[in-house]
Amino acid sequence: MLEKTPVTEQETGWEALLSGENAVHSLVLSGGVALHALNIYVVTTIMPSIVREIGGLEYYAWSTTVFVAASILGAALSARLLGAVGAGRAYAIGAMVFALGTLFCAIAPSMAVLLAGRAIQGFGGGLLYALAYGVIREVFRPELWTRAIGLISATWGTATLIGPAVGGMFAEFAHWRAAFWSLLPLTALLALLAFSTLPRKAATEEGRTPLPVLQLVLLVSIVLALSIASTLSTAAQQASAVGIAIVLFVTLLFAERRAAGKLLPSTSFNPTSPLAALYATITLLMIGLQPEIYVPYLLQELHGLSPLVAGYIAALMSIGWTAGSMTSAHWHGERAKRTIFAGPAFGFAGLALIAVFMPMIAANFLVIAAPLAIGIIAVGFGMGFAWPHIVTAVYEFAPDGEAEKASSSITTVQLFAAALGAALAGLTANLAGIETPSRDGVALATSWLFWLFALMPALAVLTAGRVWRARRKTA
Structure with missing residues (x-):
């Protein structure tokens, strides 16, 4: 149970969260979430332009599918990364992985390369998004946790408004690759800020537990099955895909209960x-x-x-x-x-x-x-x-x-x-x-x-x- 300590409004207000060292931490945490969210909505907007240039319309939906599946995988592994290398290095690694995927997308000559980039992006973005919730506990006092979470939540909502406008601008001028290039300097800045300002001390809490490989495979398989279900043409095919996902989910529950390394x-x-x-x-x-x-x-x-x-x-x-x-x-x-x-x-x-x-x-x-x-x-x-x-x-x-x-x-x-x-x-x-x-x-x-x-x-x-x-x- 959280310790109850009498605090003043000045110590728990927005001013406390957005001033001094807390302001830098707030910028890094919300920046990682904003980068992940902006990318989602920018890419959704520019995808028609992408397929017109490099083809691959039949794999249109997979741009989202592989991104979401990889994001879940990154989020699930974020605690292990945080425990192994500390907050500053974990954020920097997540940002660099995201940047690598963005680079693949920017230079993609075909849909296959774009999908590979989207998978790498998703993994890095999932790391950044999940790390935000883990790092809150390390850099802010408990009295500021709800405000910090509120800021992250508001950042996501704001990105859903800005993302389509930014993507639409690049699509309007037929420069969809520039949408990806524009994310790279922002990602580099985030990595630099995170590495230089967040704690770098590694925790030991998650370091000795076995990696939940089977659960992660099942989790990603469930997401892929559900994503495929939404793209199938007949109700029978969709029901079959959902049925497979249900079987995989039941298997996941049994595996999680018996495994030495837990996912949750x-x-x-x-x-x-x-x-x-x-x-x-x-x-x-x-x-x-x-x-x-x-x-x-x-x-x-x-x-x-x-x-x-x-x-x-x-x-x-x-x-x-x-x-x-x-x-x-x-x-x-x-x-x-x-x-x-x-x-x-x-x-x-x-x-x-x-x-x-x-x-x-x-x-x-x-x-x-x-x-x-x-x-x-x-x-x-x-x-x-x-x-x-x-x-x-x-x-x-x-x-x-x-x-x-x-x-x-x-x-x-x-x-x-x-x-x-x-x-x-x-x-x-x-x-x-x-x-x-x-x-x-x-x-x-x-x-x-x-x-x-x-x-x-x-x-x-x-x-x-x-x-x-x-x-x-x-x-």
């Missing part, structure tokens, strides 16, 4: 453990977010909006995430603990509003614009509102000697749940008939999609309530 902290699969409830909450919330990938499409298909307008309306979810993080990041005590189940409640309400108003085919979109926008914002707000305190609770309930592993597991679970949710959203939408030529059919599929996924944050309210009760017992 030792209490993660104990149904009565607060840590298990936290991971369940993260998973349910991340799955509930994934129908957002259909928001731009539905706004264009059902309501006739332009791609630009639809894209910015969809971006309201990211704005909501940032607003939620900044709202609750400075909260402490009982009010902070309640955010863990208040956040999922916001998410449920938001998805319910989208489920009701998105399918309404009105002659004038302005009739439904306000409640639809509120719903989209609420989904992101709920996630951002709860996220800083979910991460802090993971720190709190980490078993003795497994703090670094618990920190890296946050990103591993988050990325895995996002991949799972995206695949399930694609499967649900296709089975519901979202590709039907009839607008009424698309509207019906939309209702099914958002109502079914609204169940995820509703269930997260229950799992988060278990965490809240556990924290009250230990208070």
Whole structure:
């Protein structure tokens, strides 16, 4: 349990986080997350330009698939790297790996080389993203943890707004390679800052545990199976791929229970453990977010909006995430603990509003614009509102000697749940008939999609309530 020490607002406020040595640490940690997030959204925007020049349209989706799979692998190994070489060197290594992948992408003469670069990028980006949560515990006082997590969360949300604009600029002027080249000096600066300012002392906590090779192979295989499922053309093929993923997941559970080297902290699969409830909450919330990938499409298909307008309306979810993080990041005590189940409640309400108003085919979109926008914002707000305190609770309930592993597991679970949710959203939408030529059919599929996924944050309210009760017992 975290030690309770009386502190002043000056010691726990944003000024304390963004001044002196803390400011440099905040810049490095948020910079690594920004680099990872910007890359995701920039590449998504420039991919049409890439395939027009070097070909490989049939492997279009694999640009995301290999990146996500490698990111999960990097996140899972971040604790071992942090324990072996220390924060400064670990960040520098992650940045250099990311830079190597970026270089491959910038010079890629073919899709095969680009995909290799994306895999290397993903591994480095996963390291940087997961390291941010592990290093927070090393460089900031506990009183600043939630603000630091809130800053990282807000950085991600901001990058989702800036990334498409930056990528669009390079695509507009037909210089997609320059988008990758532009990331290299930023990556070099991040590596230099991290190496010179972050602690370089290696920990011993993770160094002697066996590497969970089998679990990592199974984890990446699950992500690949789910990613493939979202690209298959028939419901039977998709169901088969999801079935394979389920079998692999069950195998992963058995392997994790029996292995000497664990992928997650030792209490993660104990149904009565607060840590298990936290991971369940993260998973349910991340799955509930994934129908957002259909928001731009539905706004264009059902309501006739332009791609630009639809894209910015969809971006309201990211704005909501940032607003939620900044709202609750400075909260402490009982009010902070309640955010863990208040956040999922916001998410449920938001998805319910989208489920009701998105399918309404009105002659004038302005009739439904306000409640639809509120719903989209609420989904992101709920996630951002709860996220800083979910991460802090993971720190709190980490078993003795497994703090670094618990920190890296946050990103591993988050990325895995996002991949799972995206695949399930694609499967649900296709089975519901979202590709039907009839607008009424698309509207019906939309209702099914958002109502079914609204169940995820509703269930997260229950799992988060278990965490809240556990924290009250230990208070």
